[in-house]
Amino acid sequence: MSALMVVMIVLMMVELGVAQPSNNNTNTNMPLRFYCGSNDAMSPTSFSRNLDSTFAQLKSQLSNNGVYYARAQNLENGDAVYGVAQCRKYLSEAQCLACFDVAVSGVESCGSANGANVFLDNCFLRYENYDQFYADPEGSLDGAVAPLGICGNQSTSQPITVFNQAVEELLSDIQVATPRTSDFYIASTRQVTSGNATVYAIGQCVENVSQAICKNCLSTAYNNLYSCLPADEGRAINVGCFMRYSEFPFFQDNQTINLIPFLGEGSSSKSGIIIGVSSAGLFLLILAAFSLWYPRWKKSKAAGEDTSDLQGAKSYSYQDLKLATNNFSEEYLVGKGGFGEVFKAIVDGGVVVAVKKLHVGSRAKKEFENETKLISNVRHRNLILQLGWCIDGPELLLVLEYMPQGSLDKFLWGEKRGQLNWKQRSDIIFGIARGLAHLHGEFHVKIIHRDIKSSNILLDNDFQPKIADFGLARFQPEDETHVSTRFAGTMGYTAPEYANRGHLSEKVDIYSFGIVALEVISGRKCSDVNYNGPRMEYLLDQAWQLYEKGAHVKLMDESVDPNEYEEENVMKIIEIALMCTQSPASLRPTMSEVVLMMSSGSMLGQRQISKPTFIDAHRRIHIGGS
Template identity: 50%
Template sequence: MAVSGRWWWWWFAVLIMVVSLSEPALANPQTYQLAKGCSPYNTSDPPEDFVRKINATFAHLRNQFSRGNKSFATAEHIPIYAMAQCRNYLSKPDCVACFDAAVLVSRQCSIATGARVIFDGCFLRYEMNDFYNKITDEGNRQICGKRTAHNQDVFNTTAQQLLNELVLATPRIHGFFAAAKQEISGGGATAYAVAQCIETITQTGCMECLAIAYSNIQNCLPKSGSGRAVDVGCFLRYSNKHIFANNQTTNLAPFLGGGGRSGKKKAIIAGVAGGVGIILVLAALFLYQQSKKPKAARRGDILGATQLRGPENYGYKDLKTATKGFSEENKLGEGGFGDVYKGTLKNGDVVAVKKLVISSRAKADFDSEVRLITNVHHRNLIRLLGCSAKGEELLLVYEYMANASLDRYMYGDKRGMLNWKQRVDIIFGTARGLAYLHEQFHVCIIHRDIKSSNILLDDEFQPKIADFGLARLLPENQSHVSTKFAGTLGYTAPEYAIHGHLSEKVDIYSFGVVVLEILSGRRSSDMRVEPITEYLLEQAWKLYENEDCLGLVDKTLDPSEYNAEEVKRMLEIALVCTQSPPNLRPSMSEVVIMLSSDRPIFQNKPNRPSMISDFDQRVLTATDTSATTASSTSHATASFSGFSGR
């Protein structure tokens, strides 16, 4: 590693020398560092290969800045994805210099699988997964300056108005960038402000990100003459000093509506700056209204569609006919809130129809599933084809999964039918689906009920995550939300079951338990009688600590299909996902990387969870009656999502 380290510095020294010979004198690249972060996981690739890919990626980014007339660049040298952006007011030499400085800082992350550097003038990020759609993460924050402005109260009013206008106008501007200034009334001074979003997100994503940034930067305004709000998808800054040249301002008027700073426009701006919640509510209302409108023509095969649309509004009579009047012979599964039926539509398509029993909870589940997964499209997530809401009848229509749910192959009537490769593929596909929900969709979706019965298998035994009735959105400016427990005991993370702390780490914990079930063929909540009584997770940790990983493997598997190192690696991935505290668990994108590698991943053993053997009992005694009811209810809720053959 020492040789590789010297190589990095040599490479960068040569780069700086080339810059000094080929670029004019620099003015102000604005390299004041605002944030830096490194992934806690190192690459599983040989270090030399990783360094070569990183260098090639950086060179590609730099070439786009130095030879083109642009301030935004992306580059991929699989599995590395990278992005860099300069503030548009920087000159080309300043942009290149800012980027070079960011590269230098990123070298401090050594061979970590990801790095992020944010300066006043630019930012650089690379990861080993596609993050281009992401607009925010839990690291979003504000950085307030130490100086105060002359006549701070008057300055606050002017800066607030300027920021309001930028938040409204920037998402409407091509390139998602705006710089503006405003003279302070009667003060002889000026307020300056800048807003910018990355160019790979949508207009709505830019608006949502800036709404979060706007909320964060409010913490600076009352007492500081300068402030920044930084996030992965956007940047917002104000100051009472020059940030950019006078000729670099953007005319905001065409993008504000109404042609001026009217009271009506301010009301609109206030609504926009209110945050993500309003946007999501409006989006949900729009989708609901669209689903009520009659369709001129049938949508067709969604897998071949070139444009994503809302769910199809099926007729109740058509679905009743398709399921033979919701007959017993067509029933695929049943649960506390409704049943699932196999249906054959008039065009010959086979679907699964979930018929919800009428209750306030069922209505909430219906609205939740339609709202959340209408535009969630991934090969490892069950596809919602449409819905029907005639009076009190609530129906959801999904793609049909002929190979049943995973639990039937692990410890049900089809136990022993999956070989080792199929099990590994199911683990991998489930991880990809969760990574999409958590990190690649435009908002973070927490499933809340990941378990074997909610993983369905298609004709080729590829997994699809199902049942979004308990899913929740994680607000993009929060690391977790507090809520009553709703899930299935045995799969639920301790911090959520006991304290109600819900984050994407809860799904990651559940994923780890599912991996153990796939490896062992045991149900997570079943007690083992001989030789000692223990739950699956407890047994897995003891076997791992005793270096007897093969002792966990399902006895129905052929030993020639797997080896000890492969089993150990899969077990370690499962255990690292169940660590306590939750911040020790990897992200799902990092899990995907671990699963893609056949090299050792951990230098030290994972940390043991804080509670195992008496987990269920402690949950029941630590939660109140309503929470306990919710947990038992959710167990039934999950079971009626087995859209599969009997």
């Protein structure tokens, strides 16, 4: 029996993790995200007085032992202030109050704005002039505030595969368990198998929201953190919840919460099967272990997955894909692009996928296989998931997740033109930025797309964008839109230093992103010419001319209802797009900087933007509308 107890203890340590004491403290009270509302109070004096009173009430509540969530309000003189503050539950009372003081100092810079919020590692503070956000934090939210993932800038020191698995399973369990707790808070750990490390993670929702809102918020947070891997830490910020993981301890070993009572069927935590020991304990333990191992083994064998570090990549049979597309017939054709045709297919007993047939013959098969295996490990909510490949037929084939809405260009100037509202457009621009930021700096290998354009942006059922064809530029065929073998790209979207000199860096994608952002806002194709004025203008020409006059909001697509957007927000995104199209390339921001600028609620201020350079399909150079 003593041997069995040892086995059980070891298993529980592997599954649940035992946080080790450490002198390293990765908590900070540095604001992670800060937002000021876009509207001012009616009476700044009375509003400021009400705000101070609300802050004092919040602090008084947090001063009580065991109180980590506070609400307060002051409604005098018509300038109402409703506030909420929340601390992480691993903090002492003094630590909570210290974080609250820093948060108050942070929002003071918002002046008379009638709403603001600030996130720190240890706490959260928000105030508004309405109270509906108590129950639904996103119910009346300004469009400029979006969920944000902040990834560490270092990769894990542990073996990537086992570290990623430990983080994914722990965050998945926290995502499920947190909405089921009475206070919407979980802190837990997980041991990294085959590594000498522990993963620490928490999930926390605003306490007064519903279970459904908490669940949805944490689902978004989980997706944001999933895209951080294999970074050694990550934070997901939303007005309704906060999620964080780290390779380093940020709470004590006695502050974890047992996940097991809050996990249902299908959770990743297996330790819940080890609850008690009887005379039949050893048999049950072996039986449970087999029941966990066998379905996974059977599934991986049936799917033909590579069980190496490159999980997710699968080699498909050419005959199977040929059968699934009815010999690549016209009735299954859903799109065409520079790489070739795309067909809808059903594989693996009912999974709907897109099969892309590449017009590159059978050359570079081994190189193609290696690269697609690598790309199959890139997982982000704004990147098309590559499910597999096929190299045993006359063409190279890719198997991708299927996007029912099709490509973005169809909604801008194609048959679905005018169907996108402003929120959808701003979400699309922000999603493209996040996807590129992941390719450039958050994946363990830097990937430069080289052909970002509206037809390479696909939309899911919620009109969230996914970047397609990343990592495959070297296989680009030469045709009328790809003018030379020096580069793989499309004129109009291509940065001048790449088109003219073949100089390739991530700044090439950033230039293309700026062009696409202008297309999304205007509903115009970058290569179309506007003859309405005294001279012909391409889209980038026109955007620059309007910006110089301070009238760049006029670039907005006329099909969008003016009541749907704030002019300042539109102008800000146009300015970011123009920053991305500057030359030389060193003037352009990184995609991570673009994400942060778009996440911030404030305007860009007096940032200097230089004249952009545009090269049309005939290789004519246009500089700043000249």
